[in-house]
Amino acid sequence: MSGLRFRRSAAPLWRAGGAIAIAAAILLAITLPLSAQSPEGLLWEHVADSRVQAVAVSEDGSLVAVGSRDNSLRLFDARGQLLWSFEAENSILGLDMSPDGRWIAVASEDRHIFLLDGDGSELWKFKAARPMNNAAVARDGSLVTATSDDRTVYVFDNNGNLLWQEELGIGVRAVDIYGSAEKARLVLGSDDGLITIYSREGRNLLQIRLDYNVISVSVTPNGARVLAGTGDGSAILLNGANGREIWRFRAEDSVSSVSLAGDGSSALIGSEDGSAYLLDGDGNLTHQFRQESEVLSVSLAGDGNSLSVGAVSGSARVYDRAAALSGAARSSAQRQRTLLAVISAIVLLILAAVWAARNTAAGQQAWQRSAAGPVGVLQTMWSARLSYLLILPTLALLLTFNYYPAFSGLYHAFTDWSPGVRTEWVGLANFQSLMDNRFFLSGFRNAAILVVVSIAKTMTMPLLVAEFIFNLRNRFSQYWFRTLFVVPIVLPAVVEILVWNNIYDPAIGLLNESLKLVGLEEFTRVWYGDASVALGSIIFIGVPWVNAFALLIFYGGLISISNEIIDASLVDGASTWRRFWSIDLPLLMGQVKLLLILNFINAVQTFELVFLTTGGGPGAATYTPALELYYKAMRMDRMGIASAIGMILFIIILAGTVINMRFVSSATEYEA
Amino acid sequence: MVTMREGQGTERNASVATRAESGEGTGQPILSSGSAFAILRLSGTQFLLYTVLLVLLIVTFIPIVYLVALSLKDNGQIYGRFWSMPDPYRWENFALGSLAIWRAVLNSILTSGSSTAATVVLASLSGYVFARHRFPGKEMIYTGILALLMIPPILTLIPAYVLILNMGLENTYWALILPWTSGGQVFALLLCRSFFATLPEEFFDAARIDGASELQSFARIAVPLSAPILVTVAVVRLVTTYNQFMWPLVVISSPKRQVVAVALTQFTSEIGVTDLGPQMAGYILASVPLIVLFSFGMRHYVRGLTAGGLKA
Incomplete structure (x- = not known):
């Protein structure tokens, strides 16, 4: 009994499987030419051979400093014209610029911290035992600080006098300064997950404990908000007064750099997953700037309108926020593509119907009847209205909870999908990112083992x-x-x-x-x-x-x-x-x-x-x-990447089933 | 040999059917050639078979015995005297365990039960229509429904979750009942249609002559005659939905509405039971509905899964 049923159901399944495979292939074909997208809101970019390890933007976005591995620090104006450059003896690991662009603190692998003025002249430098990995300067230049690979934080006044230093005994490279003159405060994040706020004199004012190593911090000029990027891929916004968490954002990989706009209304997060994420004041993602390689440093102008991104590939890019967002909002093109997909699905269904009418017995009957005239079909349908009515609940449920999600999954596999926020067509980007995702690749190997x-x-x-x-x-x-x-x-x-x-x-x-x-x-x-x-x-x-x-x-x-x-x-x-x-x-x-x-x-x-x-x-x-x-x-x-994984698994299962079915039919003959 | 096997073809298929119907414990004498006293005498091979089977059986039961043993111990007994029998027996573990999971078990019974009932009603209705009615587009619609057997749950998981979010059903029983009802219909329809198709046309002709409406002949003739297949559908759906883990994990966040499969895994974090004994007792209690179900429905379950073929 079982065998009979199994075989009887196999034939239509086979056909349906084929139809689904064709549909998937067509969807894929539609996607391919659309996968290339022009970057939106890009003002200019500087491409060098060596990785860009630090970027900084002045308050109004008119000055952009780029520090790279070729030992040089370059200062550009808003249109990307080089104003001057500064050479250290080894690569630039960190830099900070005061909002007005008058002071620039530079940390270099040559173990020095330099303080430069707005024209690129070196005012003073200080040497530590190991490379300096990050630097920060107060808005009035009155306080300069540097962290070093010797696990120590150094604090200087404007003239290069060492005010104090503290050996933390653990890796430290997240540092920022807020306030000015005597009220300047230092925010320091270390590898043990501690964020400490120090007074100018080195007094410990507040400690906040996070779960993972702090890689980068950024603080608003009034100190009310502290944004921390941690090794587990989180960016956490904290209340600077009491250390409470306000919101948290997850990137796909470790966060390398964070930057907060002056009024806290937007935040930029650079991650090793190759994206810079622009968030609004509530931690909602407003735009994702995809780069071709890991993002090492990001910086957001004080008003949040201009932002720059430095990446491993050696590119430093400067974007205009408004243009980027309006570009993303130009979703009419997206809608057209959706429409295209829907139309092609309908066409596919019609083709399938025609094919069924030609090739199945019941279909041919319907075909002949319709050849007698469309009224004839309508009449038969009307006289069978009870049948339709009885299967209506079944069909309605299946269309809602099975068919719709299946097609939705296949479609959204090609999108960056945040339900309720936005759906952005990204072509094959999800699949490409999966090819670099070691969890997915390892998962694939494990799934193969588990199947066997x-x-x-x-x-x-x-x-x-x-x-x-x-x-x-x-x-x-x-x-x-x-x-x-x-x-x-x-x-x-x-x-x-x-x-x-x-x-x-x-x-x-x-x-x-x-x-x-x-x-x-x-x-x-x-x-x-x-x-x-x-x-x-x-x-x-x-x-x-x-x-x-x-x-x-x-x-x-x-x-x-x-x-x-x-x-x-x-x-x-x-x-x-x-x-x-x-x-x-x-x-x-x-x-x-x-x-x-x-x-x-x-x-x-x-x-x-x-x-x-x-x-x-x-x-x-x-x-x-x-x-x-x-x-x-x-x-x-x-959700988009998740849908892409679902689609890949679906294709694998479909292929396995089809192979097995061929195998079944050939061997059942032997059985009988 | 070969010709004989070919000749056996149809008969063999028929005998599969009758054996599957008659089910448990009625296997016919396997070797008709074996004489009566051969049973008493254990030959070397038979002895080997018994030994291997016994060893495998013991190993299979180790986790169950371990589960029962732990469920009757307190933490002191487990950590202090791991290998000793429970002494004294902590029957109160079962009281504690049931306090922690009764609600989840009820949630499971409620959602599994109602979605199964709805599935049986809908699938029998539409199975009847697909088996006995003629209307334009019938085969096409049916093929379209069967095609859903090709869609693995993993593909629809996320979009269905988003759909539930958009409908505002997240964290309600509907988020479980509606998709389970819908998803179960495909396999149920397959079973019901092929069963209804085997019912003799004469019954329905007679009913029609007696003036029965279409719905009456469905309710009075088709349903009573197909009770076995409907029970099969119900048992398979109950077991499947009761064991569901990923979907409830995704759509239900409140511990109050969580089903038992997920609730068990959140014993420590959500329910606050840290002692091992009550946890293990909870695991056993969570199995009770399945024990009840299998004690009468085992053969229906196996038949349903075998006949349903593709979809477990």
Whole structure:
């Protein structure tokens, strides 16, 4: 019965699969030419061979300082004309410019901090034991500070006199200054996640503890808001008075640089994921400036209208915010593309309908009837109105909750998607970014392993046990063994995983305790925390893998083999072994294929198994694509990238299913 | 040999059907040639089979035994005397565990139950229409619905979540019931249609002659005759939705409305149970609905999944 049904449904499925594959291909074809986009709002760019490691913009955006790895600091005017340049003896690692452009503090790998005036003349310099990695200057130039790789912060007055220094004993490179003259304050962020605000004299005024190393800080001129960029890819806006978190933004990779507009109304965040994110005062993303490489430094003019971005590729770009935003708002082009996609989907459906009318029996009937005149079809449809009415609820639900999301997912895979905010067509950018995403790539490898292992598990142990039970001579034992092996199916899938979490518990888990009991203490470990065994531990869950469902399917297949065949094999003197290979296995091919495809589909989408055990860790050791999809969508709000992952998995599953179906039809012939 | 196998073809398929219907524990004598006293005597091979099966069975049951043992211990017993039996038995763990998860279990029963009921009603109706009615576009619509079997849940997860957000249904039972009802219909329709198609036309002709309306013949003839297949659909849907994890995790954020599969994983963080014993007791209690369901519906479940084919 099952086999018959399976085969009957296979033919339309096959066709539908083909149609979906064609639709996907066409969507892809539409996308390709649209993927190139002109950068919006770009005022000018400076391209050099060496990476741009520091940028700074004056308050009105009329001066832009660019420090790069070729040891030079260049000052440009608003149109990108070079005003002057300054050479240090090694690469420039950090720089800061007072809002009026009168003072520029420069930190260099040559271990010096320099204070320059507005014309590029060196006023003084100071040498530390190790390279200086960042510098800041007060708006009136009265206070200058530098952080160094020797884990010390140095503070100077305008004349280069060292006011105080503090050895922190931990890496430090996030520093900024607010206020002026005697009221100047220093904001310092270090690798232990601490942000400290010091007075001019070095008194500790406030400490804020964050969860990850602080890589960059920026503060408003009145000190009311502090923006911190941390190593986990967060940018966190803090209240400068009490240290409370106001909002938090997640980039896709570590944040390298942050900059806050003077009035706190906008913020710019540069991340190693290759984007600079422009946020509004409430932490909502207003625009994303994609770069071709990691962004090392960003700077936002005091009024927030002009912004500059420095990247590994050696480009320093200056954008006009208003132009960028209006460019993004020019979404009529987006709408046209959406329309195009919708129209092409409709055309596709019509083509499919025509094809169905030509090639299926029922379709031809409808075709002939419609050839008699459109009124005829309408009449038949009207007389069948009850039928339509009865299937209407089913169709309405399926269209809303299944069809619409499926097409929406395929479409949004090509967009930068923030529901309710904006949907921006980005072509293949999502797929490109996935190709560089190590979590996704590692997930892919793991998913491949899990697919193979899951199929191997289902094809061996349940079949073995089914065959063993089948070969027991005692019917009573057969019944009990089969029943008992099926009992674990009553545990919800989640419970099984949770119990295994407990078995693997490093503190008081069954596995480690057992190892200790038999004196193999050296083999105990943190099973989920050790990258070399984490994936193996996950695979080991459920040992000895006698899956109840697969067992029942195989066993059902075995008892349906007719006794005559088995008796005949006995008469022919076939051994049990021979019978297994020549009779049981060929006759079980239907079951094998069913389990094969079910396991394939499930294993490609593996989520709970890693989400509930290792959460993808340690590092990226046990990531799966579905897990990355979940994190991207739910924790980082990257719905577009999540949709792209979904689409890739869909294509893989579709391909696997189609391959399996061909395989099914060829082998069922042998079975019959 | 070969000719014989070909000859067996149709009969074999028929026997699959009858065996699947008759289900548990009624396997026919496997080797008719085996004599009665052979059962008493364990040959070497039989002994080996028993040994291997027993070992595998014991290993399979280790986690379950471990679960039950931990559920009856307190933290002191677990950390202090890991290997000893529970002493005294902490039955109160089950009281504590049930306090922590009863609400989630009820949520699960409510959402699984109502979506399953809706699925059965809708799918039987439309399955009936697709099996017995003729109307323009029938096969095309049906193929269009079957095509959904090709769509893996992972593709629709995020767009469906956004849809739920836009509808304002996030964090409500509807966010679970509506998509589950909708998604279950595809597989249910497949089963129902092929079952309704096997019902003899004469029944319906007779009903029509007696003046029954279309809906009456559906309710009075088709549904009673197809009770087994409807139960199968219901059991499969109940088990599937009860085990759902990712979708509730995404659309339900309030612990009050969370289903049990997700609630169990948030024991410590949301519900505040840190002792292992009550946690394990909670795991066992969460299995009770499935134990009840499987105790009568196992063969329906297996048949449904086998027949449904592609979609687990």
